[in-house]
Amino acid sequence: MREARQQYEATGKAARVFTQFRYRTHKSWSRWRRVIGKAEYIPGKENPRFVVTSLAEGEPQALYEKLYCARGEMENRIKEQLCLFAPAG
Numbered sequence: 001m002r003e004a005r006q007q008y009e010a011t012g013k014a015a016r017v018f019t020q021f022r023y024r025t026h027k028s029w030s031r032w033r034r035v036i037g038k039a040e041y042i043p044g045k046e047n048p049r050f051v052v053t054s055l056a057e058g059e060p061q062a063l064y065e066k067l068y069c070a071r072g073e074m075e076n077r078i079k080e081q082l083c084l085f086a087p088a089g
Contacts, residue, residue, distance in 0.1 A: 001046050004046075005041045007041070008043075014041065014042045014043070015040065015041050016038060017038075017040075018038055018059075018061040020036050020060045021037065022034060022035070023035045023052075033052050033054075034053050034055070035050055035051070036050065037049070038064055051063070053068075055067075
């Protein structure tokens with residue numbers, strides 16, 4: 001977050017920094033997992049996000065923006081369709 005904020009302060013524009021790391025919970029996960037982290041600073045606030053992935057390959061930014069954000073958009077469109085065609089009641 002520090003790096004994203006420094007970029008924002010230098011440019012005055014929203015800044016995003018991506019990273020990846022391996023993480024394991026103490027109790028609930030049986031193994032280490034790959035985590036993609038996005039540190040974003042937008043006017044007035046921090047906006048961190050994390051995605052746990054089973055994908056071993058790929059750059060963090062590309063995975064986050066091209067794959068996981070696209071998946072989220074697809075799920076939003078499905079929800080919209082369900083609202084349009086679901087019976088009222």
